[in-house]
Amino acid sequence: MSRQTEFTKSINVVTTEMHTAGDPVRIAVSGYPDIIGDTILDKRRYVREHLDHLRRLLIQEPRGHKDMYGVIPVKSDIKEADMAVLFMDSEDYAFMCGHCTIALGKYAVDHGIVKGVSPETTVKIQCPCGLVTAHVEYQDGKSGTVRFESVPCFSFAADLIVNLEGYGDIHYDISFGGCFYAYTDITQFGLDIKSSPIADIITAAMKLKRAITETVTLAHPENNELAFLFGVMFYSGSLGNCSEEVCVYADGQVCRNPCGSGCCGLLAVLYHKGLIKEGEVKTFVNSKTQSSFNGKIVKQIKLKNTLAVIAEISGKAYYTGECTFFCEQDDPQPSFLVQ
Known part of the structure; x- marks a missing residue:
């Protein structure tokens, strides 16, 4: 040059x-x-x-x-x-x-x-x-x-409710998969995981993220420097039957794939609620791009006094x-x- x-x-x-x-x-x-x-x-x-x-x-x-x-x-x-x-x-x-x-x-x-x-x-x-x-x-x-x-992943809080202006009562879970995420059914927001505009999905995610940040104090058993909410993962309908999702993280950024660390946290939620067994393979699909990862629980462990799991995610780069x-x-x- x-x-x-x-x-x-x-x-x-x-x-x-x-x-x-x-x-x-x-x-x-x-x-x-x-x-x-x-x-x-x-x-x-x-x-x-x-x-x-x-x-x-x-x-x-x-x-x-x-x-x-x-x-x-x-x-x-x-x-x-x-x-x-x-x-x-x-x-x-x-x-x-x-x-x-x-x-x-x-x-x-x-x-x-x-x-x-x-x-x-x-x-x-x-x-x-x-x-x-x-x-x-x-x-x-x-x-x-x-x-x-993954690093040890765990369900932090299950079946929480927050009232969001314009949406009403929203039910959600919080889990750690390397970062903290909130998991929630997108239909509560009047949105469709496939057809709703991504701008509307981002707006809903950021409103929920702000509300959780203001009302929930997160904690990590080993390092509270990790204790902040990184993203929101939407699924549709029943958590146990969810097959497609979309993740909004940081300041309104959107994953093009199913989100590896978000899927680790989701596996921890599913395991905590008895919706998946150790070794059972689940396929996660990004609802907008249709790209996919496979995931499973490798084993259950103790993280100080917290029940945690090691999750495994697979994909191609x-x-x-x-x-x-x-x-x-x-x-x-x-x-x-x-x-």
């Missing part, structure tokens, strides 16, 4: 581009300054306080969009991990992302971070919520389907390209977010 000398040298980030069941994954493979911190949560705080301009540059328009998702590889602080990562979206830095984890499993094997072994290669990934184990199908030198085992992002010195709008 002949004009390279005109670009700001301090902002020059190379990425690998992927998608998992339709949801984007932008992995920053080089160009980030050193990320300081003894633990992964320290590193998350550091990028929020000192390097957030890079998140906005990579994730928000004009280089990204409101629903873009990104990954920053960092140095692990636990010996069991093969790699460690921070997740970023257009609002902030998430503690967990299931669809990124699926992509990272494939990426780690394909790029030699972990040597590929047939028929399946194990990749241990340190996420801000904890250590996640991915298992990557590997045949004839090629990676395939990835399944990951694909490469879409490689990019080098930079910013011209006189660019008046290096990033912005369309509201």
Whole structure:
């Protein structure tokens, strides 16, 4: 590129581009300054306080969009991990992302971070919520389907009710699947999970999220830094028979796939209510895109005094390209977010 000398040298980030069941994954493979911190949560705080301009540059328009998702590889602080990562979206830095984890499993094997072994290669990934184990199908030198085992997931509160102006009494559950989510039947809002405009679904989700944030105090048995409501997952009709859903997270972002961490939390809800058995496979389908993940409960565990489960989600990721992002010195709008 002949004009390279005109670009700001301090902002020059190379990425690998992927998608998992339709949801984007932008992995920053080089160009980030050193990320300081003894633990992964320290590193998350550091990028929020000192390097957030890079998140906005990579994730928000004009280089990204409101629903873009990104990954920053960092140095692990636990010996069991093969790699460690921070997740970023257009609002902030998430503690967990299931669809990124699926992509990272494939990426780690394909790029030699972990040597590929047939028929399946194990990749241990340190996420801000904890250590996640991915298992990557590997045949004839090629990676395939990835399944990951979650951090401990648990039902936090069941059968809650909140009155929302314009909608009336809304029944919902709260569960942790790496992040906290609320789960609710979309028909209570007068909406259809397939045909209602996504703008109306976002409006309902954000109204419920605000109401829960104002009225419910979340808690995590091991780390209350994780204790905030990340998203709302809608299903339709009976929870036990739900087959399609749509997830709205962060500041009104929408998943293109069924949402890996959201599905982990949903499995915990189903298990808590006796609606699914250990080892029973359930297929989750995004109602808008029809992309799917398979999920199941691997085992039941104790998380201090909380009954928890290890959930497993499986899906496929694909490469879409490689990019080098930079910013011209006189660019008046290096990033912005369309509201």
